[in-house]
Amino acid sequence: MITYDEAKSIVVAAGSAYALKTEVIATADIAGHVCAEDIDAPISVQPFDNSAMDGFxxxxxxxxxxxxxxxxxxxRVMVIAAGDAVPDVGIKFGECAQIMTGAPVPAGADSVVPVEYVSMDGDEIxxxxxxxxxxxxxxAGEDFQKxxxxxxxxxxxxxQHIMALxxxxxxxxxxxxxxxxxxxxxxxxxxxxxxMALQSGQIYNSNEPYIKEALKAFGAEVMSCGTVADDLDVFQGKLKCIMNxxxxxxISTGAVSAGAFDFVKEALENIGAEILFHKVLARPGKPILCARLPNGTLYFGLPGNPAASSVGLRFFVAAAMRAMRSQEVEKPQxxxxxxxxxxxxxxxxxxxxxxxSGDDGLLSVDLFAGQAxxxxSPFLQMDCWAVAKEDDSALKVGDIIEIYPLYANF
Structure with a gap:
């Protein structure tokens, strides 16, 4: 069993080594994607000195x-409107130009007087x-420098990036x-x-719909592959199909612990997967498994208990996704x-x-009683995960601790 930090380092390294494909799309369509290139300003903005209001x-x-x-x-020697070219002639001593918001400032001029500060008599201002x-x-260049x-x-x-680009x-x-x-x-x-009504010994599958929506919120497309009963051969066949x-x-949930029907690790070994780690000193989520399939695809075997599955998704799968998209490691609040x-x-x-948020503007955090x-039930009200680290044994009221939003930031 390895520590959380060791496991996360393995996940980040595996994600960083993965060659995720890229595509070129229209700027209008980039919201919800992750940038795959460095972009420098191709022009200066403003491209030219221009007026911030109507005036002279x-x-x-x-x-x-x-x-x-x-x-x-x-x-008054000229009138300049937004969209006009920069005037060929400048403003000389004793002259001014009427100018509209966004219009280019002619050479020689350096200030705009609002229209309400002047009186006009023909061209005498x-x-x-x-x-x-x-x-x-x-x-020119006050907003962006080329x-x-x-x-x-x-x-x-x-x-917001669409606007800037x-x-x-x-x-x-x-x-x-x-x-x-x-x-x-x-x-x-x-x-x-x-x-459907539950029969004796049955429970509803909450992991599948939760995982699907959480992953979509984090910018992924999800292929739901259904539920496999506790059958090693069927599960192996499902993995081989997915690899095609x-x-x-x-991601799988369940069957990663040490019970008689916990077959995920065996199935992975049978198809030639590389086990990167299995079991972490973290709760909930101790039995989590991470592997690399023969075709290079990353595999996460999450525990079946809902909170443990959610933790595995939030702190391991999300870390891999960030690394695969060249995003920085997430920092705590x-x-x-x-x-x-x-x-x-x-x-x-x-x-x-x-x-x-308290009256003093500082953020405070309350823990729920239902930590199993x-x-x-705490998911109805919780909005974050609070972290108790390995060296902690007794956290006191007033201690400053790390927290992470319930869902990974995109």
Whole structure:
């Protein structure tokens, strides 16, 4: 049995070594994908000095002495609208130009006076209030400088990135393909049809629908492969069938412990898989298994108890997915513990918990009573996993501990 940190290092290394395919898609379609290339700004933004409001663009030195008692009159020599080319001629001493929001600032001018600060008599424009030098002018390159880093490989992409890239004229982006994950549940006691009445010895299959939706939220495409009863040969046949499909990860739940019907490890060995680790000093989730199938696909055998399965998905499968997409290792958040907790040293524990922001603005976290791996009622209210590390034995109220959102951040 290995430590959580050792197991996670193995997972990250295996994920990083996996050659996930990429594709080029339109910038308008990148939300929900992960960037597979470094992108630098192809142009400066603003591309040219332009006005931030409607008014008159002037040379600051011509209006610096302006006041209600000292009005200054300049001659309007041009009108510049948004979309006009940068004027070929500049503004000289004693001149100004009427300018609209977004219009290019002509050479020689450096400040814009709002229209409400002037009076007009034909082309004679009288200024009665002074502005500071550079007022209401958006400078070239003020937002983006040509050549500066915009996105890097591994960045998760959303609608906000579409706005920035469209502003820069980036029409398409290389992204990682959506990870394709096959999911199998095991156990003859499981009933997949939630509308059916349970017979003696049966339970409903909660792992399969939970895993499917959690993986979709983390940017994966999920292929549900159904439930296999406790049958080694049928399970091996299912794995061989899955390997003929183009999937990146295979997940199973159940049959990874040490019972008479826990056949997953044997099945993997029978088809020539490489066992990367089996059993971790973590609760819930101790029996978790990680392997590499003969075709290079990563395999995670998660325990059957729902909380243990959820922990395996959240902290091992998600770590592999991030590594496969060149994303950085997830960092924890921190919160003040409001519930004391004791445990045996040497184990890492992931605890069902709920956060709350206090009046002081600090984040606090409460632990639920139902920490057993079979208990799912806390999932109705929990929003995070609180972490009790290996060296911890007695966590006290007020201790600052690590927490992770219930679902992996995309």
């Amino acid at each position: 663009v002037v040379r600051y030195e011509d209006v610096v002495q302006t006041g209600e008692d000292v009005p200054i009159t300049l001659k 009288t200024f009665t209030q002074v502005v500071s030098q550079g007022s209401h002018v958006r400078k 050549g500066e880093a915009v996105l890097k490989r591994g960045d998760a992409l959303g609608a 469209a502003t820069l004229g980036v029409s398409e982006v290389e992204v990682f393909i959506k990870l394709r994950i096959a999911s199998i549940t095991t156990g003859k006691e499981l009933v997949d049809d939630l509308s 499909n183009d999937v990146d990860i295979v 921190y919160a003040k513990l409001m519930t004391p907790f004791s445990k045996k040293k040497g184990w890492r524990m992931f605890l069902k918990a709920k956060t709350e 791996s079979f208990m799912v």
